[in-house]
Amino acid sequence: MPDLPELPEVLSDRAVGPGDRRYPRLRSTYTKVHSPELILMPRTASEVAAAVVFAGASEMPLSVRSGGHGLSGRSSNDGGIVIDLSELDQIEVIDRDARIVRIGPGARWATVADALAPYGWAISSGDHGNVGVGGLATAGGIGWFARSYGLTIDHIRAVDVVLADGRQVRADADNEPDLFWAMRGAGDSVGIAVAFEIEAVPLPDVGVAQLLLEADRNGDTLRRWSEHLADAPLELTTNGIMFSRGGSFLLQLTAVVADGNLKLAKPLGKLGLRLVDQHAQLAPYSALVPTGHLHPNMGQQRSISTSGLLPTLTRGSARALMDVSAHPTGPLLQLRSVGGAINAVDREATAYPHRHQQVLAILSEFPPSGGAELDAAWRAVVPYVDGAYRNFESRPTERTFRQAFPGVAGDRVSKLRDHFDPAGVLRRQT
Ligand SMILES: Cc1cc2nc3c(=O)[nH]c(=O)nc-3n(C[C@H](O)[C@H](O)[C@H](O)COP(=O)(O)OP(=O)(O)OC[C@H]3O[C@@H](n4cnc5c(N)ncnc54)[C@H](O)[C@@H]3O)c2cc1C
Known part of the structure; x- marks a missing residue:
C-alpha cells in the first residue's frame, strides 16, 4: 500500500483513523462494512479542497461520502481515504420570496424536510429520511411527489463544487454551464458538491x-x-x-x-x-421522510x-x-x-x-x-x-454506466469527467 503523504495543517484535527473511538461509527456505509485507512472530516469547502488534493497526491483509493446511504457502498473503502462531508450539513433559506434553500451535502433529507416544514415548503427527495443530500442530489432524486415536482435535480439552481485539483467553482446556468449540467445527474465522477441551492415548493399536507x-x-x-x-x-x-x-x-x-x-x-x-x-x-410532507429514520450507517443492510x-x-x-x-x-x-x-x-x-x-x-x-x-x-x-x-x-460497471447515460449523454459525461478531473482522482472510487 502506498505511504500516506503528510497531512496538511488545516486537516490535522479533521482526521479519524482505525484507533480513533469515532472510527466504528464512521468506517462503513448502509450496505457494507469497510476498513478505510483514513477518514477526513472537513467542515468547509476549503478543507474539502485540501482533502481532495491530499487524496490525489496519495494515490490511494478514494471515497466521497455525504450520507453513506449509497447502495454500491462506494462511499467508503478498504485501505483508502474517505472524504466524509457529514459536517457540511447546513440548511439555510437564502431567498424567501424565491424559496431558495442552500443545503450542505452532509444534511439528510429528513432534516431538510423538518427544517422546511415551518415554512410550509418541501423539496421532493426520495422515500427515506436517512438518505444524504450529496449522493441523491448529484444523481437524480425520485421522490414521493415525483410526478408533480419532477426530480430533485430539476430544482437545483446552483451547486458549489470542489474539483479534483482543489479548485472551488460555482456552477449554475450562467457560470460553468457544462459543470452545472454534469453535477445534476453524473456529479459523483466530475466534482465534489459542497453546497446546493434548491428551489422548494409550497406544500400543504x-x-x-x-x-x-x-x-x-x-x-x-x-x-x-x-x-x-x-x-x-x-x-x-x-x-x-x-x-x-x-x-x-x-x-x-x-x-x-x-x-x-x-x-x-x-x-x-x-x-x-x-x-x-x-x-x-x-x-405533513415531513412525516413521509421523518427524522425517526435517522441512524448511523454501519453496514446493517447488506443487500x-x-x-x-x-x-x-x-x-x-x-x-x-x-x-x-x-x-x-x-x-x-x-x-x-x-x-x-x-x-x-x-x-x-x-x-x-x-x-x-x-x-x-x-x-x-x-x-x-x-x-x-x-x-x-x-x-x-x-x-x-x-x-x-x-x-x-449496487454494481456500477461500464454497461450500467451506458444504461444510465445512453448515447450522447454518456459521451458528454465521459468528456466532462476527463476535462474536470484529467488525473482521474475521483474515478479512484472503487
Ligand atoms: C433505503 C434507501 C432508500 C432510497 N430511496 C431512494 C428514493 O426514494 N429515491 C432516490 O432517488 N434514491 C433513493 N435511494 C438511493 C439514493 O439516492 C442513493 O443511495 C444516494 O447515493 C444516497 O445518498 P448519500 O449521500 O446517502 O450517499 P453516499 O453513500 O454518501 O454516496 C453515494 C455516492 O454518491 C457520490 N457522492 C456522495 N456525495 C457526493 C458529493 N457531495 N459530491 C459528489 N458526489 C457525491 C459518491 O460517489 C458516493 O460513492 C435510496 C437508497 C436507500 C439505501
Missing part, C-alpha cells in the same frame, strides 16, 4: 393512501397500474412493492397526493383482482440492487415483471411512478436523460448472494428495460 391489492400472475394488475398513472393527474405519485407467496401476489401501493385530494387515489383500489386493505390520511426504467407497461413487460417477482430466489421488487413533471424537462437539460419512461423497477436481494441469483431473476425484464437510474445500481 399531502394525502397518503396505503392500498393492498391482490395481483394476477399474468401482469394485468401491473399493466393497469401503469396505464392509469400515465394519464392520472400529476398530483398523484405511487410506489409499489410486489410480494409473492406460494403462487399468490400482493401489490402494496403507497399513493401520495401532493394537493391532499385523496379522491385521486381511489381508482387505484380497482386495479387488482381484489382490494385487500386500504388506509388513507393527510400528513444488492439493480434497476431499470420502462415506458408504460405492455402485456409483455408487465408479465416479465411478474416473472421477476415470482423467481424462486425471492428477490424484492419495487415499482415507482416516474413520468409526469420528470418528463416535462428536456432530456438534454441535465445529465439525467430519461425523460419519457413511466415506471422505475428496482430489484433487491437481502442479504446478497454474490449477484448471480439477482441477475437470474432480473433476466426476464432485460429485453424491456429502457435506461436505468444509477442510484439503484
Whole structure:
C-alpha cells in the first residue's frame, strides 16, 4: 500500500483513523462494512479542497461520502481515504420570496424536510429520511411527489463544487454551464458538491393512501397500474412493492397526493383482482421522510440492487415483471411512478436523460448472494428495460454506466469527467 503523504495543517484535527473511538461509527456505509485507512472530516469547502488534493497526491483509493446511504457502498473503502462531508450539513433559506434553500451535502433529507416544514415548503427527495443530500442530489432524486415536482435535480439552481485539483467553482446556468449540467445527474465522477441551492415548493399536507391489492400472475394488475398513472393527474405519485407467496401476489401501493385530494387515489383500489386493505390520511410532507429514520450507517443492510426504467407497461413487460417477482430466489421488487413533471424537462437539460419512461423497477436481494441469483431473476425484464437510474445500481460497471447515460449523454459525461478531473482522482472510487 502506498505511504500516506503528510497531512496538511488545516486537516490535522479533521482526521479519524482505525484507533480513533469515532472510527466504528464512521468506517462503513448502509450496505457494507469497510476498513478505510483514513477518514477526513472537513467542515468547509476549503478543507474539502485540501482533502481532495491530499487524496490525489496519495494515490490511494478514494471515497466521497455525504450520507453513506449509497447502495454500491462506494462511499467508503478498504485501505483508502474517505472524504466524509457529514459536517457540511447546513440548511439555510437564502431567498424567501424565491424559496431558495442552500443545503450542505452532509444534511439528510429528513432534516431538510423538518427544517422546511415551518415554512410550509418541501423539496421532493426520495422515500427515506436517512438518505444524504450529496449522493441523491448529484444523481437524480425520485421522490414521493415525483410526478408533480419532477426530480430533485430539476430544482437545483446552483451547486458549489470542489474539483479534483482543489479548485472551488460555482456552477449554475450562467457560470460553468457544462459543470452545472454534469453535477445534476453524473456529479459523483466530475466534482465534489459542497453546497446546493434548491428551489422548494409550497406544500400543504399531502394525502397518503396505503392500498393492498391482490395481483394476477399474468401482469394485468401491473399493466393497469401503469396505464392509469400515465394519464392520472400529476398530483398523484405511487410506489409499489410486489410480494409473492406460494403462487399468490400482493401489490402494496403507497399513493401520495401532493394537493391532499385523496379522491385521486381511489381508482387505484380497482386495479387488482381484489382490494385487500386500504388506509388513507393527510400528513405533513415531513412525516413521509421523518427524522425517526435517522441512524448511523454501519453496514446493517447488506443487500444488492439493480434497476431499470420502462415506458408504460405492455402485456409483455408487465408479465416479465411478474416473472421477476415470482423467481424462486425471492428477490424484492419495487415499482415507482416516474413520468409526469420528470418528463416535462428536456432530456438534454441535465445529465439525467430519461425523460419519457413511466415506471422505475428496482430489484433487491437481502442479504446478497454474490449477484448471480439477482441477475437470474432480473433476466426476464432485460429485453424491456429502457435506461436505468444509477442510484439503484449496487454494481456500477461500464454497461450500467451506458444504461444510465445512453448515447450522447454518456459521451458528454465521459468528456466532462476527463476535462474536470484529467488525473482521474475521483474515478479512484472503487
Ligand atoms: C433505503 C434507501 C432508500 C432510497 N430511496 C431512494 C428514493 O426514494 N429515491 C432516490 O432517488 N434514491 C433513493 N435511494 C438511493 C439514493 O439516492 C442513493 O443511495 C444516494 O447515493 C444516497 O445518498 P448519500 O449521500 O446517502 O450517499 P453516499 O453513500 O454518501 O454516496 C453515494 C455516492 O454518491 C457520490 N457522492 C456522495 N456525495 C457526493 C458529493 N457531495 N459530491 C459528489 N458526489 C457525491 C459518491 O460517489 C458516493 O460513492 C435510496 C437508497 C436507500 C439505501
